Amino acid sequence: MKNNGKFTITAGLAASILAIATPAFAEGDVVFASWGGSFQDALRSAMLEPAASALNVTVKEDTTNGIQDVRAQITAGAVAWDVTEQDLPSCETLSREGSLEPIDYSIVDTTGIPEELIHENYIGFINFTKVIAYRKDAFGDNGPSNWAEFWDLENFPGKRSMHGKVNYNLEAALMADGVPMAEVYDTLATDEGMKRAWSKLGEIAPEVTVWYRGGSQSAQLLRDGEVDVIHMGHNRVESVIASGIEVAYAFDGGTMDVDCLLVPKGAPNVENAMRLINELLSAEAQARLAVTMPLGPVNTGAFDTGIISEEQALLVNTYPDNYGKQLLVDPTFYIGQLGELTEEFDTLIQQ
Amino acid sequence: MSVAETYEGAVTHQNASTLKSEERRESMTFFGLSLPAVLAILVVVFLPVFWLSSLSFYNAAGELSMENYARIFESALYRRTFVVTFQISIAVTVICVLLGYPLCYWLTKVPDRTAAILMVFVLVPFWTSVLVRTYAWLVLLQRNGIINSSLMSLGIIEEPLQLAHNLTGSIIGMVHIMLPFLVLPLYATMRSVDTDLVRAAVGLGSSPRGAFWRVFFPMSLPGLFAGIVLVFILSLGFFVTPALLGGGKVQMLAQRIESTITVYSNWGAASALGVVLLLLALAMIWLMNRVFGLDKLFMR
Numbered sequence A: 001m002k003n004n005g006k007f008t009i010t011a012g013l014a015a016s017i018l019a020i021a022t023p024a025f026a027e028g029d030v031v032f033a034s035w036g037g038s039f040q041d042a043l044r045s046a047m048l049e050p051a052a053s054a055l056n057v058t059v060k061e062d063t064t065n066g067i068q069d070v071r072a073q074i075t076a077g078a079v080a081w082d083v084t085e086q087d088l089p090s091c092e093t094l095s096r097e098g099s100l101e102p103i104d105y106s107i108v109d110t111t112g113i114p115e116e117l118i119h120e121n122y123i124g125f126i127n128f129t130k131v132i133a134y135r136k137d138a139f140g141d142n143g144p145s146n147w148a149e150f151w152d153l154e155n156f157p158g159k160r161s162m163h164g165k166v167n168y169n170l171e172a173a174l175m176a177d178g179v180p181m182a183e184v185y186d187t188l189a190t191d192e193g194m195k196r197a198w199s200k201l202g203e204i205a206p207e208v209t210v211w212y213r214g215g216s217q218s219a220q221l222l223r224d225g226e227v228d229v230i231h232m233g234h235n236r237v238e239s240v241i242a243s244g245i246e247v248a249y250a251f252d253g254g255t256m257d258v259d260c261l262l263v264p265k266g267a268p269n270v271e272n273a274m275r276l277i278n279e280l281l282s283a284e285a286q287a288r289l290a291v292t293m294p295l296g297p298v299n300t301g302a303f304d305t306g307i308i309s310e311e312q313a314l315l316v317n318t319y320p321d322n323y324g325k326q327l328l329v330d331p332t333f334y335i336g337q338l339g340e341l342t343e344e345f346d347t348l349i350q351q
Numbered sequence B: 001m002s003v004a005e006t007y008e009g010a011v012t013h014q015n016a017s018t019l020k021s022e023e024r025r026e027s028m029t030f031f032g033l034s035l036p037a038v039l040a041i042l043v044v045v046f047l048p049v050f051w052l053s054s055l056s057f058y059n060a061a062g063e064l065s066m067e068n069y070a071r072i073f074e075s076a077l078y079r080r081t082f083v084v085t086f087q088i089s090i091a092v093t094v095i096c097v098l099l100g101y102p103l104c105y106w107l108t109k110v111p112d113r114t115a116a117i118l119m120v121f122v123l124v125p126f127w128t129s130v131l132v133r134t135y136a137w138l139v140l141l142q143r144n145g146i147i148n149s150s151l152m153s154l155g156i157i158e159e160p161l162q163l164a165h166n167l168t169g170s171i172i173g174m175v176h177i178m179l180p181f182l183v184l185p186l187y188a189t190m191r192s193v194d195t196d197l198v199r200a201a202v203g204l205g206s207s208p209r210g211a212f213w214r215v216f217f218p219m220s221l222p223g224l225f226a227g228i229v230l231v232f233i234l235s236l237g238f239f240v241t242p243a244l245l246g247g248g249k250v251q252m253l254a255q256r257i258e259s260t261i262t263v264y265s266n267w268g269a270a271s272a273l274g275v276v277l278l279l280l281a282l283a284m285i286w287l288m289n290r291v292f293g294l295d296k297l298f299m300r
Helices: A002-018 A037-055 A067-075 A088-096 A147-151 A169-176 A181-188 A191-207 A215-223 A234-242 A270-280 A283-292 A300-304 A338-349 B003-055 B067-074 B076-109 B112-127 B130-141 B146-153 B167-192 B195-203 B208-236 B240-245 B253-264 B267-292 B294-299
Strands: A029-034 A058-063 A083-087 A122-135 A160-163 A208-212 A229-233 A247-262
Touching: A029 A037, A029 A270, A037 A058, A037 A270, A037 A283, A067 A083, A067 A088, A083 A088, A083 A122, A083 A270, A088 A122, A088 A247, A122 A234, A147 A169, A147 A191, A160 A169, A160 A191, A160 A215, A169 A181, A169 A191, A169 A247, A181 A191, A191 A208, A191 A338, A208 A215, A215 A229, A215 A234, A229 A234, A234 A247, A270 A283, A283 A300, A338 B076, A338 B253, B003 B267, B067 B076, B067 B267, B076 B112, B076 B167, B076 B208, B076 B253, B076 B267, B112 B167, B130 B146, B130 B167, B130 B240, B167 B208, B167 B240, B195 B208, B208 B267, B253 B267
Parallel strands: A029 A058, A029 A083, A160 A208, A160 A229
Antiparallel strands: A083 A247, A122 A229, A122 A247
16 A cells, blocks of 8 residues: 555655647646556656647646645635646535535536536546456356345355445445335435345345455455456456456446536636646547546547447446446435444444 | 772772763664664554654544544444454454464474475565465455366365355455564574473473473463464454455444544544544454563563
8 A cells, every 4th residue: 555655645746747648839827636656657648748739838747645645725716726626526526515615507518427426616637446356267158247145155165355435335235125226225225225235235244255445455355366256446347357367347336426526616717627628538538548547537428439439338327228227326314423323333343 | 098909999999980871872882773763663653653642532522522532432333343353353463473473383393494495485476465465365255266267176165165255255364464473583482492491301201292281382372472462452453355355244443433523623632532432452462471471471
């Protein structure tokens, strides 16, 4: 973990010094912060460099470790970023704290972006899905491919792994217990529904071999055959498949989360920020990213640009045929009770 | 009073005062030399500890409160974390003693050259990063790892043993990392034991076993206790190994502190755990001191 952190910092420094996309005659700056690493490299070539030349601005890059960075800049009264990418709960939290500039929808074109991802102070950017993936050497072609089957140890015996955080696991438990996807968050809103989710999660908890900590660990577990079935990031599953391991997965019951773009209150170049957001959300930019990494464009127009082939599109979580099969995570559910839920979850998984 | 007496007295007096001032100068020099270390400890240890401790008395809203401590004592999760932390630390210490004592004793019996070579085997892992060694254990212990696949190909077991991603894996990994902390002080102490005393005991009619238990063993105790304290206290604050080999199910205090910071973004709650851990460690040292008489060890 520590080494990864160092790497991110080093990579971040390198990015902020070296990666300045400048057209020949730049008129102004805009500072963009994302998660660094190979992900930000992909963003740079697919989105940031084309945006810089289209807008005729210099796009400077930085890296973020999360919500605390934005808060620190605002508290210190020294906002350095114009646009940053954050996860959905962080965006919603910052929005409620009044820390964001409203998105200027006269500049940002929302054509092709699902209604539920357009908010007053932030807007969806890229979709990430965790799917149920299984090794074919353990299950053949008919492994567990929905939550009821993931829970079913009798018909699908094998070692299981889930993410060691409360997020998505309560939702998965309810779906395993037969709650339709559309009713998951309504059920969780009631005390009774919450109890039902915990007791169902309690059934599988002792059977989970590994509660993994991060994305790279989940990939290692699947690749090395440490577990037979796992709920993990679908782009990482694709990378395991690409390394030659026989793995199958389906989007059904997958948990989809979204990263958003936001403009911190007091950003130095608000207008350029809005123009950059508009470029980042354009169908072409989103399509270019999807062919670099199988991450989901929020803009469904991306599939009509001709950049993504039909074959590639089937592997993308936001492809219209796939989108509706997944549960879109409701960030408001966790806000304000993440601490309590995490403690209850940790109590459940602790030996 | 004769002249000679007066003269002699003056000389004595002068010598004494010279000695005294020399002594004072010497102690000032030593104080001066130790000053950087004292200041460093003050700045990098005491101030942050003091600052963190004071943070633990503020709640998330920044008000003075005991909320953070109340949560630790009321919640079943924290209680369980403390129990697990102590269980693992005790298990690791006991296993280290059982493995380390015979090893050290054997090292004192083999020729010096062999002992030096064998010590390299103890020390080389000690110089390797904890993270690297923990991942190495993962490679060895996991389901398709070297240990399971060898045992299965030899027909000793049919199903792979669950060696990693649980308490067993965490303890195995931690014992490996902690063993040098027991071996080094213990071996140093054993080397300094005068073996003539053991021979004398045998010469005076004791059995070799009696000589070991009544002469050698008591004299090796200071090193053993030093090792036990080191291993136990370091184990209490362990993070990497249980995090990677525990499969998410083994949660020690340091992991709880980390998750408290990331989940609550609240230094107060995490500080309170740190303070309780520090107090427990101090209490354990005090207790071990009472039982083992460690002060004798440090006086040596």
